Amino acid sequence: xxxxxxxxxxxxxxxxxxxxxxxxxxxxxxxxxxxxxxxxxxxxxxxxxxxxxxxxxxxxxxxxxxxxxxxxxxxxxxxxxxxxxxxxxxxxxxxxxxxxxxxxxxxxxxxxxxxxxxxxxxxxxxxxxxxxxxxxxxxxxxxx
Numbered sequence: 492x493x494x495x496x497x498x499x500x501x502x503x504x505x506x507x508x509x510x511x512x513x514x515x516x517x518x519x520x521x522x523x524x525x526x527x528x529x530x531x532x533x534x535x536x537x538x539x540x541x542x543x544x545x546x547x548x549x550x551x552x553x554x555x556x557x558x559x560x561x562x563x564x565x566x567x568x569x570x571x572x573x574x575x576x577x578x579x580x581x582x583x584x585x586x587x588x589x590x591x592x593x594x595x596x597x598x599x600x601x602x603x604x605x606x607x608x609x610x611x612x613x614x615x616x617x618x619x620x621x622x623x624x625x626x627x628x629x630x631x632x633x634x635x
Contacts, residue, residue: 515530516530516531521567524603525603526604527600528599529599529600538552551591551592552592552593552596557598557625561600562578562580562631562633564600564602566635568602568604568633569612578634579633579634580632580633580634581611581633583629586626587626589627598619598620599620600616600617601616610634611635615628615630615631616628
């Protein structure tokens with residue numbers, strides 16, 4: 492199901508994170524078992540605020556923030572009846588970093604819900620830029 496722009500905003504604002512750590516910019520797809528989101532990497536990102544952009548490394552975005560963005564996307568599976576549920580990572584079996592995004596990249600997170608049991612969900616998925624996988628995630632346990 493493709494959410495409308497308004498539905499996408501409602502889903503994003505269900506995320507307990509706010510600036511500067513809200514790392515989900517748009518929801519492309521949301522179903523009972525799949526969520527696809529996007530994070531746009533711009534020079535205005537808080538991560539780049541103290542960069543001088545003199546070395547090539549200054550243009551790369553943090554892999555840990557890509558991971559956090561994926562986790563925030565996965566947390567959108569958690570239904571909040573009220574504001575007392577905040578998702579947290581319990582454990583994971585594997586995370587593989589294949590590449591790093593740079594300024595101007597649009598990172599697409601593809602999250603698949605594998606299991607839901609009371610206060611725990613298990614997800615897997617990947618992060619892509621232009622259909623190229625940059626990070627893979629296996630069996631991430633998220634509680635709430």
